[in-house]
Amino acid sequence: MDNQSQKVKVLIKDWGTKEVAPGTLVLELLHQASGKLAKETLAVKVGNKIIDLNTPINNDMELKVLTFDDAEGAQVYRHTASHVMAQAVKDLYANVRLGIGPSIRDGFYYDFDLTQAINPEDLPKIEEQMKKIIKDDLPLERIELGRGEAIKLFSDMGEKYKVELIEDLDEGSTISCYRQGDFIDLCAGPHLPSTGRLKAIKLLNLAGAYWRGDERRPMLQRIYGTVFPKAKLLEEYLQQLEEAKRRDHRKLGRELDLFSFHEEGPGFPFFHPNGIIIRRELENFWREEHRRAGYQEIETPIILNRKLWEQSGHWDHYQENMYFTKIDQQDYAVKPMNCPGAMLVFKAGMYSYRDLPLRLAEMGLVHRHEKSGTLHGLMRVRSFTQDDAHIFMLPEQIEDEVARVFDLVDKFYHIFGFEYNIELSTRPEESMGSDEMWEKATTALQNVLIKKNIPYTINEGDGAFYGPKIDFHLQDSLGRTWQCGTIQLDFQMPEKFDLNYVARDG
């Protein structure tokens, strides 16, 4: 009877119930349940929390096992690999300070601050050291500390970035660390029970990365890698990468003689006869779809007077990205956006509320000075023809129109088989207009997404200087994402350009 009351009952989802003595570790429980289960499980999920396998069980609970096939399981697996890599780097180099080392889609990375530069030839060496650590099968131990203790621990180690991270956490919060061998790292966890669980590792490439992604802060050295529980899976993944390289549009563009780039114009694509054939077909399709969706086509000039750009706000807020020229002693700018031109088109006419919404579409050639390091084939250029449209509408038409634009964008991407995800970009630091306008515009966009039941993430502070936007991020063949289409809501341009229509009440 006493025996009974000492046991705790654990329901393992999709497996059954197991009773064990209190204090039993999750891993032991799994062993008792099934060897296979113990071997494949990387962590378990209790409610919404994922916990380590070497957490003691003290109460009755329900848990779900996570294996490599679960996204969350793979994350745990790869996060542990990042710790092992950090340990290896610390073993091999002096004066290493750690940044962050999360798991990412298909792998992991870790950022290091060290005086010596890591070269591509060093990666195999680091890999070897990782394999040693894996072979040692070091257990990962979770240690919980108070905030003050944690700050002391990491400042004693000279880990200034970790200290900064801890300082950003709440005053009273408990800080967790993970230790394997003599390596200790600040980490929320969870982790694999021991390093020996890692199998097929591969360090892929290295790159610079600003601390916290902020170009005003120091640049750290980032190593990317991946890991799989089976060599075969790693092989497949590497093959897939090779396969994707063959589909790289830059390679296809050259081989099919579609377009080229030249030193004489970095970021300015040259389209060849074959490329133009494709382009014209796309344009024909574009025209047909836009006509059907109620758009009228316009075309506005590429070079316009400085006054226009001052009026639109580009002069103050977008100048760094613009190109300039002089005509007859006067300043002109090459357009980076089509909006001001479209405003002038609207202004040239006289419209009644009955004419709204007025949908003006344009294939506008724009030029923008993008940072040299961001250029990439046709995906990131300094001049491109934008499939652009400006819709002039009544306040009560906003949500319907935005939804229509959304559907049109989706239609195009869907036809060409693009996967995308949606971000809602909010007010940036460098911007104009009142809080109230921004609030109103952001809410309107958000409402459309909610009504259409579209999953999205918020990209704080990444809106245009004149308004918030819904961004479509497309995936390329290599799984990288690029912001392409955007739907922007702008209450300011019409005001700045003094655009009017005749309302119902005259």
Added chain:
RNA sequence: GCUCACGUAGCUCAGUAGGCAGAGCGUAUCCUUGGUAAGGAUAAGGCAACCGGUUCGAAUCCGGUCGUGAGCUCCA
């Protein structure tokens, strides 16, 4: 812009104790062959991205400029 790597014929690349610049594919001409990126022969094509330095001598070492590639919070 910043970090690291790279920059050799149209394309893919080889060429390290610094000593006269190479291959495959492609191109041109010719031959062979009735078949869907066929075979053979010959040829053209590079001021080694550019500028400067070290050296008797540099593609090869050093510096600068330009360009290309990977990446620059998928959060401890």
